[in-house]
Amino acid sequence: MLSPGVQLGNRYRLDERIASGGMGDVWRGTDQVLGRTVAVKSLLPALLDEPGFAERFRGEARTMATINHPGVVDVYDFGNDQHIAFLVMEYVEGDPLSATLSRVGRLTPARTMALVAQAADALHAAHLKGIVHRDVKPGNLLVRPNGTLVLTDFGIARSELVGQLTAAGSVLGTASYISPEQATGQVATPASDVYALGVVAYQCLAGRRPFEGDNPLDIAMRHVRETPRPLPSDIPPQVCALVERAMAKDPKDRWPTSAALAGAARQLKTSLSRQARSGGAAPISAAPASPAPGRAQVPQPPRPPAAPHSPAAGHAMPHAPAAGHRPMAAHSPARPPVAQPPRPTTVAPAVTGYPRGAATVPSGYAPQPSQLRPAPRRSRTGMVLLAILLGALVVLCSGVVSYKFRNSTNAGMPAGTxxxxxxxxxxxxxxxxxxxxxxxxxxxxxxxxxxxxxxxxxxxxxx
Known part of the structure; x- marks a missing residue:
C-alpha cells in the first residue's frame, strides 16, 4: 500500500495523494534527482496480471512522450517498482474541470466553446501520433488559473474497459462519457474521443450528464439506444448544433476530425465573445443566469435625484450631471450663460445583464450656473507684457506718422524754409x-x- 514518503524507482518520493480512479491513484511527488515537482500515476496491481498490459502501456507511454503540444501533459518516465507500475508526468497547477462543474453547476456557452477548442486541439495532436485517449472526461481536463487547459491520462483506460462496466463504481466516470461503439465492444477510434468531448460539452452547458442510470452498464447502454434530453433553451442554436453533431450515434455523422471540431468551437467562441462585448449577450461568467426564453430585459436609463428648488433656476436641478455629460465652460459675468437646447434622450439596446456605456441624459436637462466650469484665469504677467508691447507699438506708429507728415509738408516749401x-x-x-x-x-x-x-x-x- 502506497503512502506519503514512499520512494518509487529510488528517485520519486510520493508527497500527497491528489486523485483516485478506476485504474489507480495520482500522487504529487518530487523528483529527487532533478529537484522538481512531478505527478506520479500508480496503476492498480490487478492490471499487471493481464497478459501484455504492462508492455503495451509502456509502449504507449513512449509514444505519448513524443507529443509536443501545450495542451498535452508531458510524460517524463515509466517504471515498475515493488510490483507497482507507475507513470511520471508533468505536474499541472490547476483544478480538474469536474471540480469546477461541481462548484458552479454549468458554464456559459462562450467559456464552454473555449475549453472544447483547447481539448480538441490536444486530442488532434495525439491522434496524429496514432494515440486514442479513450477516457475523455472532466476529471482528465485540468484547467490552469490562466484558463488554459491540459489533457491528461492518455491510454490509461484502454484495457478491458467494457468488461469492467459491471463493477459498480469502478469506471463510473468512463461509462458516463463512453461512445456507443465502445459500449458495444468495438475498437475505439479518434471519433470515439470526439463523442466523449461532445458529452463533456453537453455537461458544461446543461449542468448535468446526458444519461444517468442505476449502474455503469445501464448508463453505457443508454448511450447506444437513447437520445439525450435537449439542451436548455438559453443555449444558442449554433452551439446546440455543434454538440449534437459531436454526439451523433454513427461515427460517420460526427465531426470528421478533432481539428474540425476545434475550429468550429473556436469560431463560435469568438462570435459569442464579440456579442457579449457589444451588449448583445450576457457577459461570460462561471455560472450564467438562465433568463426566460424570448424575453429580453431592457435596462431603463437612470433618473437623477431632484434637488431643492434654486432661486437662480426655474426648475429642479440634479445633484450631479449624468455620467458621460460634459459641462459647458463658464461665461463672463457680463454675459449670462446661454441655455443649450436639450439633448435627445438615448435608448439603451435590448440586452441582458448590466447596461454598458455611459448613462443617458434626461430630456430637457440643462446645467445651472453653479454647475458651469469657471473660465480659466489669464496670467497677470502675460497681461503686463501685452500692455508694454501695445504701448511700444503705439509709440512706434506715432513716430512713423509724424515723420511721414513732416516730410509731406516740407516737400511743398521753398528752399531754406x-x-x-x-x-x-x-x-x-x-x-x-x-x-x-x-x-x-x-x-x-x-x-x-x-x-x-x-x-x-x-x-x-x-x-
Missing part, C-alpha cells in the same frame, strides 16, 4: 517782411540805446 523750425532765411520778402510764409512770428529789428547794436524779437544780437 522748414516747417516747425526756428531758423529762417535772412532774405526779405517784397513786402519788407523777413518771416517765411506760415511762420507764427516775424523778426523785428529794434534799436538799442547806448550803442550801435540792434536786437531782434528772437533775442539774438546783431551788429
Amino acid at each position: 522748414f516747417v516747425g523750425s526756428a531758423v529762417t532765411s535772412d532774405a526779405l520778402r517784397p513786402d519788407g517782411r523777413d518771416d517765411s510764409v506760415g511762420t507764427a512770428y516775424r523778426r523785428l529789428d529794434q534799436p538799442r540805446s547806448g550803442g550801435d547794436e540792434t536786437t531782434t524779437s528772437e533775442g539774438r544780437r546783431t551788429r
Whole structure:
C-alpha cells in the first residue's frame, strides 16, 4: 500500500495523494534527482496480471512522450517498482474541470466553446501520433488559473474497459462519457474521443450528464439506444448544433476530425465573445443566469435625484450631471450663460445583464450656473507684457506718422524754409517782411540805446 514518503524507482518520493480512479491513484511527488515537482500515476496491481498490459502501456507511454503540444501533459518516465507500475508526468497547477462543474453547476456557452477548442486541439495532436485517449472526461481536463487547459491520462483506460462496466463504481466516470461503439465492444477510434468531448460539452452547458442510470452498464447502454434530453433553451442554436453533431450515434455523422471540431468551437467562441462585448449577450461568467426564453430585459436609463428648488433656476436641478455629460465652460459675468437646447434622450439596446456605456441624459436637462466650469484665469504677467508691447507699438506708429507728415509738408516749401523750425532765411520778402510764409512770428529789428547794436524779437544780437 502506497503512502506519503514512499520512494518509487529510488528517485520519486510520493508527497500527497491528489486523485483516485478506476485504474489507480495520482500522487504529487518530487523528483529527487532533478529537484522538481512531478505527478506520479500508480496503476492498480490487478492490471499487471493481464497478459501484455504492462508492455503495451509502456509502449504507449513512449509514444505519448513524443507529443509536443501545450495542451498535452508531458510524460517524463515509466517504471515498475515493488510490483507497482507507475507513470511520471508533468505536474499541472490547476483544478480538474469536474471540480469546477461541481462548484458552479454549468458554464456559459462562450467559456464552454473555449475549453472544447483547447481539448480538441490536444486530442488532434495525439491522434496524429496514432494515440486514442479513450477516457475523455472532466476529471482528465485540468484547467490552469490562466484558463488554459491540459489533457491528461492518455491510454490509461484502454484495457478491458467494457468488461469492467459491471463493477459498480469502478469506471463510473468512463461509462458516463463512453461512445456507443465502445459500449458495444468495438475498437475505439479518434471519433470515439470526439463523442466523449461532445458529452463533456453537453455537461458544461446543461449542468448535468446526458444519461444517468442505476449502474455503469445501464448508463453505457443508454448511450447506444437513447437520445439525450435537449439542451436548455438559453443555449444558442449554433452551439446546440455543434454538440449534437459531436454526439451523433454513427461515427460517420460526427465531426470528421478533432481539428474540425476545434475550429468550429473556436469560431463560435469568438462570435459569442464579440456579442457579449457589444451588449448583445450576457457577459461570460462561471455560472450564467438562465433568463426566460424570448424575453429580453431592457435596462431603463437612470433618473437623477431632484434637488431643492434654486432661486437662480426655474426648475429642479440634479445633484450631479449624468455620467458621460460634459459641462459647458463658464461665461463672463457680463454675459449670462446661454441655455443649450436639450439633448435627445438615448435608448439603451435590448440586452441582458448590466447596461454598458455611459448613462443617458434626461430630456430637457440643462446645467445651472453653479454647475458651469469657471473660465480659466489669464496670467497677470502675460497681461503686463501685452500692455508694454501695445504701448511700444503705439509709440512706434506715432513716430512713423509724424515723420511721414513732416516730410509731406516740407516737400511743398521753398528752399531754406522748414516747417516747425526756428531758423529762417535772412532774405526779405517784397513786402519788407523777413518771416517765411506760415511762420507764427516775424523778426523785428529794434534799436538799442547806448550803442550801435540792434536786437531782434528772437533775442539774438546783431551788429
